[in-house]
Amino acid sequence: FLPSGAGVEPGSRPGTVAAVLPAGGCGERMGVRTPKQFCRVLERPLISYTLQALERVCWIKDIVVAVTAENMEAMRSIIQRYRHKRISLAEAGATRHRSIFNGLKALAEDQPDVVIIHDAVRPFVEEDILLRVVTAAKEHGAAGAIRPLVSTVISPSADGCLEHSLDRAKHRASEMPQAFLFDVIYKAYQQCSDYDFEFGTECLQLALKYSHTKAKLVEGPPDLWKVTYKRDLLAARSVIKEKISQEICVVMNTKDEESAGHLLKEVLKKELNCVNVTSTVLDHTGGNVQKFPTDQCYSFICVNVVSSEFQETQKFLSTLEESGLPLLYPVVVVLVHCCDLTLAPLASKMESLMWIRSLAEDMKKRNVLLSGLLLNYSKDEQKLQESFQQGASIIAALVKERSSALAGQLLLA
Amino acid sequence: FLPSGAGVEPGSRPGTVAAVLPAGGCGERMGVRTPKQFCRVLERPLISYTLQALERVCWIKDIVVAVTAENMEAMRSIIQRYRHKRISLAEAGATRHRSIFNGLKALAEDQPDVVIIHDAVRPFVEEDILLRVVTAAKEHGAAGAIRPLVSTVISPSADGCLEHSLDRAKHRASEMPQAFLFDVIYKAYQQCSDYDFEFGTECLQLALKYSHTKAKLVEGPPDLWKVTYKRDLLAARSVIKEKISQEICVVMNTKDEESAGHLLKEVLKKELNCVNVTSTVLDHTGGNVQKFPTDQCYSFICVNVVSSEFQETQKFLSTLEESGLPLLYPVVVVLVHCCDLTLAPLASKMESLMWIRSLAEDMKKRNVLLSGLLLNYSKDEQKLQESFQQGASIIAALVKERSSALAGQLLLA
Ligand SMILES: [Mg+2]
Ligand SMILES: [Mg+2]
Numbered sequence: 001f002l003p004s005g006a007g008v009e010p011g012s013r014p015g016t017v018a019a020v021l022p023a024g025g026c027g028e029r030m031g032v033r034t035p036k037q038f039c040r041v042l043e044r045p046l047i048s049y050t051l052q053a054l055e056r057v058c059w060i061k062d063i064v065v066a067v068t069a070e071n072m073e074a075m076r077s078i079i080q081r082y083r084h085k086r087i088s089l090a091e092a093g094a095t096r097h098r099s100i101f102n103g104l105k106a107l108a109e110d111q112p113d114v115v116i117i118h119d120a121v122r123p124f125v126e127e128d129i130l131l132r133v134v135t136a137a138k139e140h141g142a143a144g145a146i147r148p149l150v151s152t153v154i155s156p157s158a159d160g161c162l163e164h165s166l167d168r169a170k171h172r173a174s175e176m177p178q179a180f181l182f183d184v185i186y187k188a189y190q191q192c193s194d195y196d197f198e199f200g201t202e203c204l205q206l207a208l209k210y211s212h213t214k215a216k217l218v219e220g221p222p223d224l225w226k227v228t229y230k231r232d233l234l235a236a237r238s239v240i241k242e243k244i245s246q247e248i249c250v251v252m253n254t255k256d257e258e259s260a261g262h263l264l265k266e267v268l269k270k271e272l273n274c275v276n277v278t279s280t281v282l283d284h285t286g287g288n289v290q291k292f293p294t295d296q297c298y299s300f301i302c303v304n305v306v307s308s309e310f311q312e313t314q315k316f317l318s319t320l321e322e323s324g325l326p327l328l329y330p331v332v333v334v335l336v337h338c339c340d341l342t343l344a345p346l347a348s349k350m351e352s353l354m355w356i357r358s359l360a361e362d363m364k365k366r367n368v369l370l371s372g373l374l375l376n377y378s379k380d381e382q383k384l385q386e387s388f389q390q391g392a393s394i395i396a397a398l399v400k401e402r403s404s405a406l407a408g409q410l411l412l413a
Numbered sequence: 414f415l416p417s418g419a420g421v422e423p424g425s426r427p428g429t430v431a432a433v434l435p436a437g438g439c440g441e442r443m444g445v446r447t448p449k450q451f452c453r454v455l456e457r458p459l460i461s462y463t464l465q466a467l468e469r470v471c472w473i474k475d476i477v478v479a480v481t482a483e484n485m486e487a488m489r490s491i492i493q494r495y496r497h498k499r500i501s502l503a504e505a506g507a508t509r510h511r512s513i514f515n516g517l518k519a520l521a522e523d524q525p526d527v528v529i530i531h532d533a534v535r536p537f538v539e540e541d542i543l544l545r546v547v548t549a550a551k552e553h554g555a556a557g558a559i560r561p562l563v564s565t566v567i568s569p570s571a572d573g574c575l576e577h578s579l580d581r582a583k584h585r586a587s588e589m590p591q592a593f594l595f596d597v598i599y600k601a602y603q604q605c606s607d608y609d610f611e612f613g614t615e616c617l618q619l620a621l622k623y624s625h626t627k628a629k630l631v632e633g634p635p636d637l638w639k640v641t642y643k644r645d646l647l648a649a650r651s652v653i654k655e656k657i658s659q660e661i662c663v664v665m666n667t668k669d670e671e672s673a674g675h676l677l678k679e680v681l682k683k684e685l686n687c688v689n690v691t692s693t694v695l696d697h698t699g700g701n702v703q704k705f706p707t708d709q710c711y712s713f714i715c716v717n718v719v720s721s722e723f724q725e726t727q728k729f730l731s732t733l734e735e736s737g738l739p740l741l742y743p744v745v746v747v748l749v750h751c752c753d754l755t756l757a758p759l760a761s762k763m764e765s766l767m768w769i770r771s772l773a774e775d776m777k778k779r780n781v782l783l784s785g786l787l788l789n790y791s792k793d794e795q796k797l798q799e800s801f802q803q804g805a806s807i808i809a810a811l812v813k814e815r816s817s818a819l820a821g822q823l824l825l826a
Contacts, residue, residue: 003419079450102432117418140574142575146567147564149566150639150641151560151586151639152586152587152614152618153560153562153566153579153585153587153617154584154586154630155584156559156585157627160629160630161553161628162617162618162627162628164618164619164621165587165614165617165618166667168578168614169612170568171567171568172567172569173563173564173565173567173568174565174566174578178477192672199582201565201581202565202578204567204575205565205575205577205616208575208577214570215574215575216571216574217573222642223643225644226563226564229635230561231635231636231638231648231651231652232648233653234647234651234652235648236649237648238644238647238650238651239644239647240805241782242647252599322826330490335626340472345764346510346763346767347760347761347763347764348760350600350760350763351758351759354759356611390818394755394818394819396818397814397819399815401810401816403810405806405810406807406810406819409807409822409824412770412821412822412823
């Protein structure tokens with residue numbers, strides 16, 4: 001058996017690329033019972049983030065996930081629920097290498113020129129490094145991402161004492177993704193011994209040993225790290241929260257540059273200087289889907305759109321839901337109501353906004369975290385500034401924390 | 414020159430133990446300008462957490478921190494502000510090894526039997542591993558914590574290709590803390606070459622090379638990890654937040670087992686099953702400092718202590734402040750007011766609790782995050798349950814997030 005892709009001249013044409021994701025691991029190092037790739041981050045399994053990272057790279061034509069028989073059904077429902085595309089499933093083997101081999105077998109019928117091997121627990125892989133390992137694999141037959149060592153590596157003697165320490169400058173940590181000409185890695189696996197399947201850790205080593213292919217090593221970014229311990233899961237949650245909070249959209253019902261919405265937008269820009277604050281004007285039918293920042297914006301600050309009839313708000317929320325945004329991440333919506341509290345009694349004002357509570361309860365089920373913010377629009381310039389500043393801090397906290405327990409609350413600035 | 418501690422028989426007596434903490438690094442790997450040991454976690458510099466971890470081990474008699482001349486003043490004010498004890502300062506050298514040597518020189522006058530070397534950016538070191546490396550150092554002359562490798566280590570060829578990969582099972586990552594008989598490490602540093610000072614990474618290797626001492630390797634826990642990248646700082650923040658949220662104290666004004674406070678305590682216990690929920694009854698003078706869980710509790714839920722006069726609350730807050738708790742971590746205080754909202758109009762109820770706002774603003778400056786929670790104490794059993802459940806979720810969010818932007822808010826369950 002010789003794969004038909006064997007004759008591809010390196011670098012000569014883009015070629016077809018597929019990916020194999022071994023996801024059979026049991027996550028004992030996490031100190032939790034759930035395998036780490038299925039641990040939830042913002043309610044979504046980690047592996048879904050990794051799939052999302054791979055599927056947004058359009059030139060990866062097929063993604064094979066190897067999962068254990070007992071997790072097969074769960075995996076299917078993840079794919080369906082988060083609408084992942086171009087995924088096929090293979091059954092995981094008893095070890096990582098057997099899982100990868102099973103994934104490769106699933107591709108062997110209609111084999112790609114290049115196959116990427118990645119980990120289900122490295123969700124932050126970017127197109128750039130994928131492209132670099134694939135390009136290097138086309139040229140060298142095999143390639144893998146590496147990183148500088150964080151700790152010195154030492155070799156202990158049998159009695160647990162220091163034998164010698166390795167020169168940190170001369171060694172690297174081997175990370176994922178790795179990429180191979182399909183026949184290089186497939187041939188290697190076909191020749192693997194049971195010992196390799198059991199104890200081997202490094203695909204690049206197998207390519208060297210059995211296909212005589214010296215892998216090209218490609219320096220990767222730090223965010224390739226593998227979610228291994230519980231702290232890594234906490235870090236992943238923080239990184240994801242930070243990523244989706246990089247963009248805030250202020251939704252207004254007027255283009256007037258003197259409006260509260262515009263003022264708030266300016267304060268938000270100043271206060272959150274790493275966040276991109278955009279704005280959109282809502283038309284009278286409620287939604288304005290064309291102007292929705294559709295791809296990376298998961299936080300909407302609606303200023304004075306609120307009315308006691310709340311029909312516009314409901315229309316806006318429907319549009320939001322139809323956009324599919326809340327499918328992958330919880331979306332934060334803050335309904336800001338500006339009013340001069342010296343003119344209207346606070347209590348009655350708050351009472352009139354209580355409908356936000358029940359609406360929020362409903363929206364929470366749809367992964368939209370709705371809350372209200374009553375902003376004191378004082379005639380006193382200093383008080384007004386303070387209100388806006390405090391309002392911006394509250395908005396920043398709601399956006400960054402994305403806490404579902406606080407949905408439905410009416411806050412005051 | 415021969416250190417006087419040289420004659421100590423290993424393991425014969427506890428001996429004196431000191432620690433050296435090189436903190437001269439510039440943190441370029443973080444992608445931030447502040448050296449990572451000075452990056453703030455919950456408003457406090459990371460190095461202060463590490464100092465706290467070392468100083469709570471009573472048998473460490475002296476902690477020498479090596480900082481650069483430019484950070485000397487900042488370091489002094491950290492020590493003062495967070496009331497660190499048993500710290501001396503030494504000037505950092507141009508490299509890590511020179512900083513450690515300077516730290517050792519500062520101890521040479523009145524030298525300890527054993528010296529621990531630790532990193533300023535490993536804040537989660539526990540007494541257990543410190544004791545184990547110190548004990549091993551007494552027996553072997555040198556000892557260091559190790560961890561299994563997370564990634565395979567490979568050695569690249571000159572042209573950036575895979576030469577060979579190391580057997581992961583036969584290698585370990587060398588971590589901190591390490592410990593040495595003082596003369597072993599001091600003698601080693603006295604003989605170090607400029608090359609060692611410049612490019613060496615491993616103290617254990619220096620002890621082997623110059624003092625012919627084979628270090629004992631001690632398997633350490635995963636939380637020894639070094640805060641290296643931005644994600645590590647995010648993980649550290651999450652770990653610290655989680656640690657200080659492990660204990661919640663419900664403060665009540667009655668021992669009555671049927672009281673709202675007791676009911677809420679039970680719901681909190683059920684909802685937050687990894688959190689230790691204790692309670693204390695406040696006497697009529699307000700504070701009850703004896704019953705304060707003084708050491709690890711940073712979250713207080715005061716049930717029905719609130720009154721519109723709020724004198725008891727103020728007394729409680731003063732006691733809290735005097736306890737010194739808010740010195741190291743932000744303390745969360747939730748003032749829960751239970752009332753049947755079918756009997757009293759919500760708006761007036763909320764208005765009557767508005768004093769929490771101004772009090773909270775004041776307390777925020779003292780690192781106490783105060784907020785109010787109005788809990789609907791309905792006669793309808795199901796509604797009551799719902800309120801308590803929602804109240805518990807809100808409390809959990811306030812405790813876990815510890816967001817200062819939400820201090821002063823009046824929440825509703
Ligand atoms: Mg080291
Ligand atoms: Mg590996």
